[in-house]
Structures are given as structure tokens and as C-alpha cells.
Amino acid sequence: MTKCIAFHSYKGGTGKTTIASNFAVLLAKKGYRVFLMDLDVYAPSLQAYFEKEPRKWINDFFWSNAHIDDVLVDLTHIIDENNSSSPINGKLYVSFCNPKKEEIYKLDGGGKQDNSKI
Ligand SMILES: Nc1ncnc2c1ncn2[C@@H]1O[C@H](COP(=O)(O)OP(=O)(O)OP(=O)(O)O)[C@@H](O)[C@H]1O
Numbered sequence: 430m431t432k433c434i435a436f437h438s439y440k441g442g443t444g445k446t447t448i449a450s451n452f453a454v455l456l457a458k459k460g461y462r463v464f465l466m467d468l469d470v471y472a473p474s475l476q477a478y479f480e481k482e483p484r485k486w487i488n489d490f491f492w493s494n495a496h497i498d499d500v501l502v503d504l505t506h507i508i509d510e511n512n513s514s515s516p517i518n519g520k521l522y523v524s525f526c527n528p529k530k531e532e533i534y535k536l537d538g539g540g541k542q543d544n545s546k547i
Pocket residue numbers: 440441442443444445446447448469472474
């Protein structure tokens with residue numbers, strides 16, 4: 430059964446992104462198939478943790494410029510830090526939100542796009 434876990438706090442800088450990132454890696458190491466999504470759309474920071482420039486952002490999915498599969502970056506290889514011989518059974522997919530200010534402006538209707546997916 431698929432479970433959805435949200436890390437949320439009204440207060441900023443309290444460790445939401447740090448905990449979500451570490452929790453996702455731990456679950457993948459335990460054998461779960463994990464899809465970590467940055468939905469902190471007004472101040473995304475997941476990219477800073479994984480140092481990855483995705484081909485497509487979750488914003489592209491919002492604006493119907495990408496299929497959901499296109500915004501999933503398979504980062505399973507990073508959890509096998511020791512290149513261990515025991516296989517990692519889980520999967521870690523991450524989707525990143527675009528931190529550029531034009532993209533954040535668009536989320537507020539600044540671009541007049543259809544925002545039904547948001
Ligand atoms: N358990 C911890 N102990 C010490 N520092 C921590 C801990 N968890 C996170 N930090 C540090 O606190 C800062 C904020 O963490 P993080 O970005 O995870 O918070 P956040 O709640 O996602 O912030 P934001 O509201 O800006 O999205 C970072 O510099 C992070 O390295």
C-alpha cells in the first residue's frame with residue numbers, strides 16, 4: 430500500500446527538509462520505493478541537499494509541460510555509498526521544485542497559466 434508522509438511546520442528553518450531527505454534515504458535503504466517531492470514551492474531547497482539539476486522540474490508538471498515520470502530523478506545510486514556487494518532493494522526517486530523567482534511568481538498566477546494541478 431502506498432503511504433504519503435508530509436513534513437510540515439509553520440515555522441521556517443526547523444529541519445523539515447533535512448528530516449525529509451534523511452528519512453527518504455533511510456526508507457530506501459530499508460527496501461522501500463520512495464518518492465521524495467519538494468512541495469515547498471515558495472522556497473524550495475531540496476536541490477541544495479542533493480546537488481542535482483533535474484531535466485524537468487515539478488513546476489513543469491504543474492504547467493503540463495512534463496509527465497510525472499519525467500520529473501522523477503532516480504538517485505538510488507547515492508544511497509549505496511560504500512558500493513556494497515549487498516544489493517539495495519529500495520528505490521529513491523526525487524523531484525525538485527524550481528527556486529527561480531520567475532517560477533515562484535508564476536505559481537501565484539503571475540503567468541496566467543491553468544493552475545488546476547496546483
Ligand atoms: N537536527 C539538526 N541539528 C542542527 N541543525 C539542523 C538540524 N536539522 C537541520 N539543521 C540545520 O538547520 C537549517 C534549516 O534546516 P532545513 O532547511 O532542513 O529546515 P526547513 O524547516 O526545511 O527550512 P525552511 O523553512 O527554510 O524550508 C539547515 O542549515 C540545517 O542544516
